[in-house]
Amino acid sequence: MTSTSSPSPGQSRAAATRDKIIAAAEQLFAERGIDSVSLAEINNASEQRNRNAVQYHFGNKQNLLQAIFDKHGPLVHEHRLEILDGIESSNSYSLDDLVSALVLPVAEKLNDADGGEAYVRINAQLAFNNTQRFYHPVEAGTKHNREQRLGKLLQQRLKHLDASVLELRLALAVDLMFHALSDHADLRHKTGDSSPLTHTPLVVSQLIDSITALLETPPSDRSRELLRDYLRLREVEQGPQAS
Numbered sequence: 687m688t689s690t691s692s693p694s695p696g697q698s699r700a701a702a703t704r705d706k707i708i709a710a711a712e713q714l715f716a717e718r719g720i721d722s723v724s725l726a727e728i729n730n731a732s733e734q735r736n737r738n739a740v741q742y743h744f745g746n747k748q749n750l751l752q753a754i755f756d757k758h759g760p761l762v763h764e765h766r767l768e769i770l771d772g773i774e775s776s777n778s779y780s781l782d783d784l785v786s787a788l789v790l791p792v793a794e795k796l797n798d799a800d801g802g803e804a805y806v807r808i809n810a811q812l813a814f815n816n817t818q819r820f821y822h823p824v825e826a827g828t829k830h831n832r833e834q835r836l837g838k839l840l841q842q843r844l845k846h847l848d849a850s851v852l853e854l855r856l857a858l859a860v861d862l863m864f865h866a867l868s869d870h871a872d873l874r875h876k877t878g879d880s881s882p883l884t885h886t887p888l889v890v891s892q893l894i895d896s897i898t899a900l901l902e903t904p905p906s907d908r909s910r911e912l913l914r915d916y917l918r919l920r921e922v923e924q925g926p927q928a929s
Contacts (some may be wrong), residue, residue, distance in 0.1 A: 690919070699831045700743070700917060702736070703743060704743050704744075704753070706733065706734075707728060707729075707739065707740055708730045708754055708757060709732070709800075709801060709889075710731035711723070711730035711732075711751075711754060712730050712754055712801040712805065713731070713804055715729060715730060715754070715804065715807075716804035716807035716808055717807075719809055720812075723747075725740045725746075725747060726743060728750070751808075754801070754804075754805065754808065755805075755806075757922040758798075758801065758802065758805040762794075763791075763833075764834070765790070765791040765794065766787050766788070766836065767835070768795060769786065769790065770835060770836060770839070772786065775827060775881070781840075781843050781844070781898050782894060782895075782898050784836065784843060785897045786894050787836055787896065788836060788860075788897070789863055789894050792863060792864070793867055793890045793893075796867060796870070796886060799874050803871045806864065806867050807868045809854055809868075810868035813861040813865070820928040837856075844901060844902065846904065847901075847904075847905070848905075850917070851913065852912060855901050859879060859901060860895060862893070863897065866893050867889075867890075869892070870884070870889050904906040909910045911926070
């Protein structure tokens with residue numbers, strides 16, 4: 687029988703310190719913005735006597751930010767995969783189902799007392815980085831779980847959209863999701879339960895409806911013309927390609 691050793695007192699203290707620093711960073715990043723918070727302020731907010739504790743445990747702000755995503759991201763990703771398993775096994779699913787798989791795991795973080803709301807608000811500051819998860823591995827900066835599976839299913843469902851249009855629509859969808867949920871969280875604190883904008887199930891359902899409509903609506907003639915102009919300009923800027 688294989689036994690597992692318990693963490694040493696030193697390891698337990700280090701883990702507790704890391705958790706306190708992460709919790710303080712979550713709140714400060716969410717409330718004031720990532721770029722506006724110094725490591726010294728995080729150190730003070732996490733009640734560390736050693737003024738270099740944050741640097742000792744994380745090195746820099748980027749690594750600390752990554753630790754926040756490592757704390758929350760895997761559970762969001764796992765829940766999304768569970769939803770995708772369910773809808774794919776049915777052999778019949780709608781765009782609304784796929785958008786629900788995008789939104790619901792993130793929306794659930796609003797009720798996670800251990801920094802979940804802060805995680806959503808931090809994501810709203812990094813919407814472009816989040817969008818890249820549907821297409822490319824992130825070679826630099828914060829790394830998230832790649833959402834290739836959902837991205838491929840959305841591409842299959844939205845074949846009527848040009849690839850460039852779909853990429854832009856997905857970027858707008860992810861941006862809308864995080865900012866809408868972040869603003870909703872803020873309203874819940876400021877106004878309580880005094881309007882439909884603070885009723886979480888209703889807001890989440892309407893958000894899914896809105897993103898579904900955003901994704902499936904064919905582009906207007908105006909948008910098609912602007913896309914053609916954009917692609918022609920890109921060709922001119924890139925010049926003739928070597929064969």
